[in-house]
Amino acid sequence: MAMSFEWPWQYRFPPFFTLQPNVDTRQKQLAAWCSLVLSFCRLHKQSSMTVMEAQESPLFNNVKLQRKLPVESIQVVLEELRKKGNLEWLDKNKSSFLIMWRRPEEWGKLIYQWVSRSGQNNSVFTLYELTNGEDTEDEALQPCPAHHSRWAKLEASSESKLPD
Amino acid sequence: MQLKDRIKFDAGTLLLSTHRLIWRDQKNHECCMAILLSQIVFIEEQAAGIGKSAKIVVHLHPPPSNKEPGPFQSSKNSYIKLSFKEHGQIEFYRRLSEEMTQRRWENMPVSQSLQTNRGPQPGRIRAVGIVGIERKLEEKRKETDKNISEAFEDLSKLMVKAKEMVELSKSIANKIKDKQGDITEDETIRFKSYLLSMGIANPVTRETYGSGTQYHMQLAKQLAGILQGPLEERGGIMSLTEVYCLVNRARGMELLSPEDLVNACKMLEALKLPLRLRVFDSGVMVIELQSHKEEEMVASALETVSEKGSLTSEEFAKLVGMSVLLAKERLLLAEKMGHLCRDDSVEGLRFYPNLFMTQS
Numbered sequence: 001m002a003m004s005f006e007w008p009w010q011y012r013f014p015p016f017f018t019l020q021p022n023v024d025t026r027q028k029q030l031a032a033w034c035s036l037v038l039s040f041c042r043l044h045k046q047s048s049m050t051v052m053e054a055q056e057s058p059l060f061n062n063v064k065l066q067r068k069l070p071v072e073s074i075q076v077v078l079e080e081l082r083k084k085g086n087l088e089w090l091d092k093n094k095s096s097f098l099i100m101w102r103r104p105e106e107w108g109k110l111i112y113q114w115v116s117r118s119g120q121n122n123s124v125f126t127l128y129e130l131t132n133g134e135d136t137e138d139e140a141l142q143p144c145p146a147h148h149s150r151w152a153k154l155e156a157s158s159e160s161k162l163p164d
Numbered sequence: 165m166q167l168k169d170r171i172k173f174d175a176g177t178l179l180l181s182t183h184r185l186i187w188r189d190q191k192n193h194e195c196c197m198a199i200l201l202s203q204i205v206f207i208e209e210q211a212a213g214i215g216k217s218a219k220i221v222v223h224l225h226p227p228p229s230n231k232e233p234g235p236f237q238s239s240k241n242s243y244i245k246l247s248f249k250e251h252g253q254i255e256f257y258r259r260l261s262e263e264m265t266q267r268r269w270e271n272m273p274v275s276q277s278l279q280t281n282r283g284p285q286p287g288r289i290r291a292v293g294i295v296g297i298e299r300k301l302e303e304k305r306k307e308t309d310k311n312i313s314e315a316f317e318d319l320s321k322l323m324v325k326a327k328e329m330v331e332l333s334k335s336i337a338n339k340i341k342d343k344q345g346d347i348t349e350d351e352t353i354r355f356k357s358y359l360l361s362m363g364i365a366n367p368v369t370r371e372t373y374g375s376g377t378q379y380h381m382q383l384a385k386q387l388a389g390i391l392q393g394p395l396e397e398r399g400g401i402m403s404l405t406e407v408y409c410l411v412n413r414a415r416g417m418e419l420l421s422p423e424d425l426v427n428a429c430k431m432l433e434a435l436k437l438p439l440r441l442r443v444f445d446s447g448v449m450v451i452e453l454q455s456h457k458e459e460e461m462v463a464s465a466l467e468t469v470s471e472k473g474s475l476t477s478e479e480f481a482k483l484v485g486m487s488v489l490l491a492k493e494r495l496l497l498a499e500k501m502g503h504l505c506r507d508d509s510v511e512g513l514r515f516y517p518n519l520f521m522t523q524s
Contacts, residue, residue: 014507015516028520
C-alpha cells in the first residue's frame with residue numbers, strides 16, 4: 001500500500017531551498033533535508049539515483065513554490081548523508097549514488113532480532129527467503145532491497161556469529 | 165647749417181670699442197674724447213662727393229645730467245659727423261653698425277676707472293628712454309628669478325633633510341618593534357610620544373590608535389561635537405559616507421579627506437568620546453552613538469519581519485525609515501544572531517523569521 005507522501009513543513013518554507021549562512025541554522029536545515037531525502041526514497045522505493053535525476057525530482061524541486069535547491073547545495077546534503085552512513089557513491093565522479101534509508105547495521109540488527117525471535121539460529125537462510133519469505137512478511141524486514149540485505153547479512157553475521 | 169657754426173676737430177684717429185667711440189688727436193695724444201655707444205640713437209652714411217669726403221652721421225640721445233665734461237658744455241645739434249678724409253668710412257660704418265646691433269656694452273660692466281663719479285655699482289645699466297625702462301624691468305625680472313631659485317634651493321635642501329628625518333624615525337620605530345622586549349616600557353612610551361608630537365605615525369601604535377596623530381585626535385573631538393545632533397535625529401546610527409558628506413558640507417572650506425575622516429573615527433572609542441566607529445562583517449562602516457545598541461534594534465526588526473511574513477532590505481528600509489544600506493546591515497545582523505533566515509532566489513534576497521530554530 002503506497003502512502004501518499006506527506007511533505008514536511010520545511011518543504012513549503014522558501015528559505016529551505018537556500019543554504020543558510022548561519023552555522024546553527026544550517027545544521028537544522030541539513031538535518032531536515034536528510035530526513036526528507038530518506039523518507040522520500042523509502043516511500044518511492046528508490047535505492048539509487050543520479051545527481052541529474054535528483055535535481056529535477058520533486059524532492060529538490062518544489063514547482064508550486066517556485067524554488068529548487070541549487071546543485072551545489074544538493075551536493076552538501078548528499079555529503080551529509082554520506083557522513084551519516086546513509087549514502088554511498090556508486091562512481092568516482094560522484095554522479096550517482098546508493099541511498100540507504102536504513103543503514104546496514106540497522107538492517108543487521110533487525111535481521112538478527114527476527115532470527116532470534118523465530119528461533120532459527122544456526123539454520124541457513126537464503127537471501128530470498130529472508131527478504132521475501134512468508135515468515136518475514138509483516139515484519140520490518142520487508143521491504144528490504146536485495147543488495148541492502150546482502151550488506152545487512154554481512155553485518156549481522158559479523159555482529160552475532162550467524163553462519164554466512 | 166652754416167659752416168661757421170660747425171665745431172670741428174681735425175686730424176684725429178677714430179677708435180671703436182665695445183662701449184665707446186673715441187677720437188684722439190693725431191699730434192696731441194693727450195687730447196682725447198669719447199662718446200658712449202649707448203648715447204647713440206642711430207647712425208647713417210653720407211657718401212663722398214666732389215669736394216666732400218665720406219661721412220658718418222651719428223645721432224645722439226640728449227646728454228644725461230651726469231654727463232662727463234666734454235669739449236663743449238652744450239651744443240645746438242643733436243648729432244655729430246665723422247668725416248673720413250682719407251679712407252676707412254665703409255669699414256668703420258660696418259663695424260659701428262655691428263656694435264650698435266650687438267650692444268655688447270649692455271652685458272659688460274664698464275671698468276671702474278671711467279665711472280668714478282657715477283655712484284651706482286658696476287654692472288648697473290645706465291638707461292634712458294623707453295628702451296631704458298624696458299631694460300630696467302628685464303633686469304628686475306632676472307633678479308627676482310634668481311631670488312626665487314635661491315629660496316627654493318633652501319626648500320629643496322630642507323625637503324631632503326625632512327626625508328632623512330622620516331627615514332630615521334621609521335627605522336627607530338622598527339627597531340622598537342623588533343626589540344620589544346629589550347627596551348623598557350617607559351622608554352618606548354616616551355619615544356612614541358616624541359614621534360606623535362612630530363606628527364609622524366608610528367607603525368606599532370597604528371592598530372591601537374589608528375595612526376593617531378595630534379591632528380586626528382583633535383579632529384575626533386571635533387567630530388564628536390558635530391555629529392551628536394545629527395546622530396540622534398537619525399536613530400543613533402549613520403553610515404560613514406553620510407558622515408563624510410555632512411561634515412564636509414558643514415566645513416565648507418578645508419575639506420576632510422576620506423582617509424583623515426576614517427583615521428579620526430578610529431580614535432573615537434579610544435578617546436572615550438560618546439560615539440564609536442563600527443565595521444560590519446560586510447565591510448560597511450558606520451558611526452553610532454555609544455548609547456545605541458544595534459543588537460536591541462534587531463529584536464524590533466524581527467517583529468517587523470514577522471508581522472509581514474517576509475521582507476527584502478528595501479521593503480524593510482521603507483517601513484522603518486532607514487537608508488537601505490543600514491537596513492540591510494540590520495537584517496544581516498539579525499540573521500547572524502539567528503533570528504532571521506534568508507531566501508535567496510531569482511526574485512531577490514528576502515528575510516524570514518528563523519523557523520528552523522523556532523519550529524520543531
